Amino acid sequence: MRLMYLGDVVGRSGRDAVVREVPRLRKDLKLDFVAVCGENAAHGFGLTAAIAQDFYDAGVDVVTLGNHAWDQREMLAYIDRDPRIVRPANYPDGTPGRGATLYSLPDGRKVLVVQVMGRLFMDPLDCPFASAQAILQKYPLGAAVQAVIVDIHAEATSEKMSMGHFCDGRASLVAGTHSHVPTADAQVLPGGTAYITDLGMCGDYNSVIGMKKEAAMARFVRKIPGDRLSPAEGDATVCGVVVETDRSGKAVSVQPLRIAGRLQQAEPGFPV
Amino acid sequence: MRLMYLGDVVGRSGRDAVVREVPRLRKDLKLDFVAVCGENAAHGFGLTAAIAQDFYDAGVDVVTLGNHAWDQREMLAYIDRDPRIVRPANYPDGTPGRGATLYSLPDGRKVLVVQVMGRLFMDPLDCPFASAQAILQKYPLGAAVQAVIVDIHAEATSEKMSMGHFCDGRASLVAGTHSHVPTADAQVLPGGTAYITDLGMCGDYNSVIGMKKEAAMARFVRKIPGDRLSPAEGDATVCGVVVETDRSGKAVSVQPLRIAGRLQQAEPGFPV
Amino acid sequence: MRLMYLGDVVGRSGRDAVVREVPRLRKDLKLDFVAVCGENAAHGFGLTAAIAQDFYDAGVDVVTLGNHAWDQREMLAYIDRDPRIVRPANYPDGTPGRGATLYSLPDGRKVLVVQVMGRLFMDPLDCPFASAQAILQKYPLGAAVQAVIVDIHAEATSEKMSMGHFCDGRASLVAGTHSHVPTADAQVLPGGTAYITDLGMCGDYNSVIGMKKEAAMARFVRKIPGDRLSPAEGDATVCGVVVETDRSGKAVSVQPLRIAGRLQQAEPGFPV
Amino acid sequence: MRLMYLGDVVGRSGRDAVVREVPRLRKDLKLDFVAVCGENAAHGFGLTAAIAQDFYDAGVDVVTLGNHAWDQREMLAYIDRDPRIVRPANYPDGTPGRGATLYSLPDGRKVLVVQVMGRLFMDPLDCPFASAQAILQKYPLGAAVQAVIVDIHAEATSEKMSMGHFCDGRASLVAGTHSHVPTADAQVLPGGTAYITDLGMCGDYNSVIGMKKEAAMARFVRKIPGDRLSPAEGDATVCGVVVETDRSGKAVSVQPLRIAGRLQQAEPGFPV
């Protein structure tokens, strides 16, 4: 199976690039499944139902969230009606939405997408490792499901790499999101799980993590309230990975993807 | 001028790889100047005088530190005797060592290396932007010095990208360290400064940021004291960037470098 | 019922004062039950079995811990053998020891002691409110148990006051520990639960939270490793509260207790 | 000299109590100088010029701020016009307002009021100890000024106690603010400086640090956006200390003050 997962889409520039590139990539790379992290799609803050629909129309199968899940209040009411949206599984009991979703391909194969949120340097939540453990035990890779993607939405590289090893052999891919910068450490771990510390954002990299740089910089330099943060408007780079799995659901390869915008380009090459 | 800067060297595995690769790279890539972050070189914690000497013998010109600067207590006494070692400039007044060093090439050209430490999710220090500002004003690029490297040793990608823009046009390179994971966002910013959010570590990537994964993972999963952290012992990947500058000291190009070990390889290609 | 709960005992000075005062207080104040937080009793870091025994010999019934629970490694092995020691209930499943204990008075009445740890500005754990909820539902005040003490070991006053209100009507006392400074806000909340944000330490207040002031101060002023922290050795003030409950287990009154040492003295007066 | 300093005033309830009690206290206690922390006076968030005027009319001499200094944007423009308002001295260079003010009593004696902000668990700023040092050196107690008040607006008790010792002998009073809970550790330190870890708020203590408890509690229990925080409306307790100094400017005594509202009452008694 061939899976693509794209990182945090930031604002209009990010959305435009995703909606433009996904249809082509889906075809060119013969992708079976596409997920994208949408927590910053709505002007940098959260996701709306309409934007999720734009993603689906472009060929996205599942949309994940993160700590910005509820920035758009409509998501609190909407999320329970849309099984294709996943929010962190380690939110408290009673939180709207789901922390994992099972997506069925047209041929009946199933892809499990799980999101957990890290805790180091982030808002305290229940343990992401215990959360992931409970879900992974319920859906053994290669048996109940043909592919498993675990998104670790987190700040600290140590927590993200720990999650990679924690799931190694039980997931097809463990991918970090949230830092908005792609890492260059994509690898298949010893147990067969593809891993990358962060997918990077789909956004304008002439910015501060996707936001206009002047206002964002001012927050570090001065300590008085300044202009509101808003998404940078230059051309976005679409960032993510493409993973090839074998029949066991484990990864055969993981390749970075960086298309358009300012970053050094990378497009996976596959034998036709 | 051609500058190479390598990220945090972790333990013996990282040191072995750096000492093995730097002489060859220095020659093959016709490098004018080489720096390396040594804060984790001594079994993961700090730097010793002997290890610094090993780096110099291999062709390193300047060694930077970070929040682990004083893990080896000998460094407190030693650092004032070695002008090639740089620690964060925004440490309090009276801290041993220097926050910037001026290195003279054999032909008389000068390279300024500055290190500042971020504050977001880190131990509180004085403002890294004000620190950088004071130093950069003193050494105008292209006038007093022919190249300027600013190391932003920090956790948060937002603070690192802000430092990149803050120095844009005034440094040849702004490079992040500390996260131990290479980022894939190397670019020349609009003002002519090469930038990368993190150089990544020189260490074994089958690990948790360079440390053996079992003990490191246990710290996240269980909350009782466990085994001490110690460096992973597999083959290291040497990670960093190579920057080409023009006569003004600004960057013409920045290329990622990932050599040996588990990560996808990248070696800059230059016309001979 | 008359309950006394004393805050974090710090080092020898704190232990000496507790062991000296508790027998007298137990008699003078006609106390039915005495608990003490012992997480800093062993030279400032953790608790040993021998020190716990000294507390029991002096008339202490239950000893609580906190984030320093495992500073003395022997506690990891010992705690399961001593039902009178309570550690935070929201540690991960599988952590040695217990997060709540049921203590039987000679006349058969039962006192439940629960400890939960806050998360704001502290190491991430599972939700202390969910933990407290599960335990309180199992032991209804006035039915299964005649008194309930909830210790919220936490940094932030907002989290501690929230826990007070969360348990209001379901506990006899919600008392904060960990800050090592007694607060002057003891009150009976509207639902009948006695509350204080922090009991304060049993230690020398000519110090930095019980530790010698020079070394502790240096950590804030300089950013290089300095002397190890060790407990201040002046006379300790014994700090805590005494709560009087009625037959329903709710609080009739809560009175601060500050005996010996440098602080303004307070000893509850009860009708004989 | 007799000085009173009151803690963070929260919302209307806190303001009403301060404006009601200060005139009487000023007379009854024969106070020479009155300061109050006003950072939460405007509906819990910041201070306005009109509210500052209300405080002055009631007999307040100086108003301090804190991390909420700029919650009311008008303060950014106003503060430079009002020398009686003090904001943290360790804000970056160029921040509007002043970090210390010199207040002249009718008889010519001078009171210096300094505010510094802690960094542990707070937004990063420059070193509060270095800031305090620079100011205290400029205004020696008993020489240039007859009384010195240092406000350490901070979260961590360790940082606050360290500031107390750091200034011991150089200030008449070091008082903590920000936690909104009064501490019961008022004492004169060995060098002659009165000290208290936190003055507590002037606000309704049937609340979460002055805010309505339901919305504040929900933020800890659930992790979805809830109601906005707004000040609790019950009767406020006016909290602070009264310090008596001798001719050298050092403290002879420090007495807690808790008037009205829910908390145990304390009003300093002085010989007439």
Ligand SMILES: [Fe+2]
């Ligand atoms: Fe995020």
Ligand SMILES: [Fe+2]
């Ligand atoms: Fe994001």
Ligand SMILES: [Fe+2]
């Ligand atoms: Fe570091």
Ligand SMILES: [Fe+2]
């Ligand atoms: Fe490092």
Ligand SMILES: [Fe+2]
């Ligand atoms: Fe503690």
Ligand SMILES: [Fe+2]
């Ligand atoms: Fe403690």
Ligand SMILES: [Fe+2]
């Ligand atoms: Fe504050």
Ligand SMILES: [Fe+2]
């Ligand atoms: Fe406040």
